Amino acid sequence: MSTTIPQKFEFQTEIKQLLDIVIHSLYTEKEIFVRELVSNASDALEKLRNLQFTEKNIYDDNLALEINITSDEKSNIITIQDFGIGMTRDELVKNLGTIAHSGSKQFLKALGEGGQKSNNLIGQFGVGFYSAFMVTKSVKVYSHSWKKDEPGHVWSSEGSCSYEIEEVDGQRRGAKVIMELKDDCGEFAKDWRLKEILTRYSVFVGFPITLNGTKLTSVSALWLRKKNEIKEEEYTEFYKFQSHSAGAPRYRLHFSADAPLSINALLFVPQDNTEKLGFARLEPSVALYCHKVLIDAKPKDLLPEWLRFAKGVVDSEDTPLNISRETIQNKELVEKLNKVITKRFIKMLEEEASQRADAYNEFYKEFGIFLKEGAALDFTHKDQLVKLLRFESSLTEKGKTTSLADYVSNMKDEQKEIYYLVAPSRAAIESGPYLEGFQAHNFEVLFCYEPVDDYVFNHVHEFGGKKFLSADHADVKLDNALQQGDAISQSDIKVLAQWFKDTLGEQVAEVKPSDRLVGSPVLATNADKLTSPQMRRMMRAMKKDDTLETVKVNLEFNPRHAVVKKINALRQTDQSKAELVTEQLFDNSLIAAGLLENPTRMIGRLNKLLESVWMNTMIIRFPRPLATAFAGKT
Ligand code: ADP
Numbered sequence: 001m002s003t004t005i006p007q008k009f010e011f012q013t014e015i016k017q018l019l020d021i022v023i024h025s026l027y028t029e030k031e032i033f034v035r036e037l038v039s040n041a042s043d044a045l046e047k048l049r050n051l052q053f054t055e056k057n058i059y060d061d062n063l064a065l066e067i068n069i070t071s072d073e074k075s076n077i078i079t080i081q082d083f084g085i086g087m088t089r090d091e092l093v094k095n096l097g098t099i100a101h102s103g104s105k106q107f108l109k110a111l112g113e114g115g116q117k118s119n120n121l122i123g124q125f126g127v128g129f130y131s132a133f134m135v136t137k138s139v140k141v142y143s144h145s146w147k148k149d150e151p152g153h154v155w156s157s158e159g160s161c162s163y164e165i166e167e168v169d170g171q172r173r174g175a176k177v178i179m180e181l182k183d184d185c186g187e188f189a190k191d192w193r194l195k196e197i198l199t200r201y202s203v204f205v206g207f208p209i210t211l212n213g214t215k216l217t218s219v220s221a222l223w224l225r226k227k228n229e230i231k232e233e234e235y236t237e238f239y240k241f242q243s244h245s246a247g248a249p250r251y252r253l254h255f256s257a258d259a260p261l262s263i264n265a266l267l268f269v270p271q272d273n274t275e276k277l278g279f280a281r282l283e284p285s286v287a288l289y290c291h292k293v294l295i296d297a298k299p300k301d302l303l304p305e306w307l308r309f310a311k312g313v314v315d316s317e318d319t320p321l322n323i324s325r326e327t328i329q330n331k332e333l334v335e336k337l338n339k340v341i342t343k344r345f346i347k348m349l350e351e352e353a354s355q356r357a358d359a360y361n362e363f364y365k366e367f368g369i370f371l372k373e374g375a376a377l378d379f380t381h382k383d384q385l386v387k388l389l390r391f392e393s394s395l396t397e398k399g400k401t402t403s404l405a406d407y408v409s410n411m412k413d414e415q416k417e418i419y420y421l422v423a424p425s426r427a428a429i430e431s432g433p434y435l436e437g438f439q440a441h442n443f444e445v446l447f448c449y450e451p452v453d454d455y456v457f458n459h460v461h462e463f464g465g466k467k468f469l470s471a472d473h474a475d476v477k478l479d480n481a482l483q484q485g486d487a488i489s490q491s492d493i494k495v496l497a498q499w500f501k502d503t504l505g506e507q508v509a510e511v512k513p514s515d516r517l518v519g520s521p522v523l524a525t526n527a528d529k530l531t532s533p534q535m536r537r538m539m540r541a542m543k544k545d546d547t548l549e550t551v552k553v554n555l556e557f558n559p560r561h562a563v564v565k566k567i568n569a570l571r572q573t574d575q576s577k578a579e580l581v582t583e584q585l586f587d588n589s590l591i592a593a594g595l596l597e598n599p600t601r602m603i604g605r606l607n608k609l610l611e612s613v614w615m616n617t618m619i620i621r622f623p624r625p626l627a628t629a630f631a632g633k634t
Pocket residue numbers: 036040041043044082084085086087095096125126127128129130174175325
């Protein structure tokens with residue numbers, strides 16, 4: 001029978017442990033207590049709304065389904081009131097004095113395992129109510145159940161070992177939680193502070209919320225609505241709100257799934273890649289919700305790293321597969337969510353790429369770098385991501401791209417590898433010596449403009465059974481049958497190679513006649529297989545001082561080229577001029593490889609060369625006496 005004398009209860013042992021942790025050490029972001037209590041209020045309202053379909057006899061049935069929050073800065077008190085289902089005396093004991101579900105054990109275990117660092121454990125484990133004790137001296141819960149013949153009660157506690165329950169008259173339906181804040185938590189009674197917290201965590205709650213008499217603007221939880229009932233502007237507004245952006249998104253992916261998990265997701269790709277613009281590395285920003293209540297705004301493992309450019313919301317409800325906030329903590333579950341969402345996202349990109357290639361190219365210009373990162377590092381999705389990569393090539397027009405699938409299907413029968421060249425621009429590749437041999441064979445070469453491309457190909461390794469090979473690599477073997485013109489003799493080639501090596505000394509590892517040069521006299525390839533020219537450029541960009549060892553390259557020369565033939569002749573008649581020209585030729589090859597580290601050394605040499613050219617010209621053109629006069633001075 002009911003009584004008006006307050007009755008004292010001991011908290012269950014686990015609650016005592018929990019309270020001890022909550023009060024003394026746990027949370028850095030104390031503000032989450034607002035989210036937890038609002039989410040309880042919202043749950044209670046939701047339950048009432050469901051009851052209204054079946055129950056005729058509901059207490060206070062005319063009350064609006066809403067949440068009212070008031071705060072008083074002077075007395076440091078916050079009140080959160082809802083008109084939901086409320087609690088009977090037994091329910092107060094059961095719900096606020098014990099942890100009934102299995103989550104409690106798991107929760108305490110997780111706390112033991114470094115839970116101190118997580119601000120979300122409490123909500124995830126469904127023990128959110130107790131978060132109130134982080135910030136309060138005392139909590140009172142006035143409640144009247146929806147059941148008409150139950151009396152109202154007040155539950156009160158100071159967060160130590162016990163709580164009291166007393167019967168009270170004149171209660172409205174639902175629950176009213178009155179919190180007296182600790183002295184150092186007064187900020188939470190400030191209107192602006194509460195508003196800030198509510199806007200962050202609770203705007204998607206499906207019931208109106210008023211704060212100190214003012215209604216908060218709510219944003220409808222679009223992701224839970226049917227696609228065909230949502231207007232374009234609503235999506236855009238939501239995107240702007242959620243991603244703090246000014247305009248519309250580039251792509252949108254809205255889907256729900258029931259198996260293997262119950263998921264509602266609304267993801268966006270922004271217009272711009274801010275990382276590319278030089279801003280800091282993006283943080284994951286697809287938020288995780290459970291039943292419209294924010295669990296984690298930046299969940300780390302919800303999506304793979306490379307998808308950090310995506311914005312949006314993933315909501316995983318506890319139907320039908322019983323995913324509750326207790327299990328969000330569960331790694332396995334997050335992994336499953338990750339899998340499902342990533343799969344859908346990639347599928348969307350595949351569709352875009354095949355159906356709207358131009359728009360996809362635009363997307364790719366901004367975000368392709370993330371797909372490359374995924375192709376190199378995300379083992380699970382590597383194969384699909386590689387197919388989404390796009391490159392200009394020696395056979396595309398400037399600005400147009402090809403895919404690896406197209407590349408491979410266009411390969412010549414005698415072509416064994418997928419060739420690529422990395423350089424800052426198309427012009428740089430086209431004017432260099434590396435392309436000509438491939439062009440002579442009509443082999444397509446992918447043009448890559450990002451330093452990371454080399455790294456990506458090294459990691460991806462092959463596509464369609466064909467290995468990637470940088471076209472400036474020493475390993476490249478091209479059939480030289482196509483080359484024209486007379487070469488110097490085999491024995492001269494041998495001697496000249498050795499002479500080049502002696503002349504260039506330390507700077508070259510190996511010198512050999514080339515099978516891939518057509519119109520250029522020489523080219524440099526990287527002697528150090530692990531450090532490609534691109535890699536060196538990146539390393540140099542990262543190091544301020546000159547601590548990188550001098551580059552060592554392999555030099556290939558074209559025995560058919562006029563300059564090479566000339567040097568071969570000159571080394572026997574004018575050794576020092578032959579050396580001068582060779583040094584210059586070598587520097588030219590380094591420039592083409594992007595490896596010339598000290599251009600100033602060229603100045604003196606070029607002056608000398610110019611001088612000798614001029615002399616020769618004068619010897620021919622000037623009247624004899626004058627020419628001999630000049631010639632005599634050289
Ligand atoms: P969870 O909400 O995850 O179940 P909480 O610790 O937040 O865990 O709340 C414990 C229980 O207390 C809830 O399941 C609910 O039954 C009850 N409860 C809390 N707040 C309210 C409320 N405002 N109205 C009705 N019941 C509530």
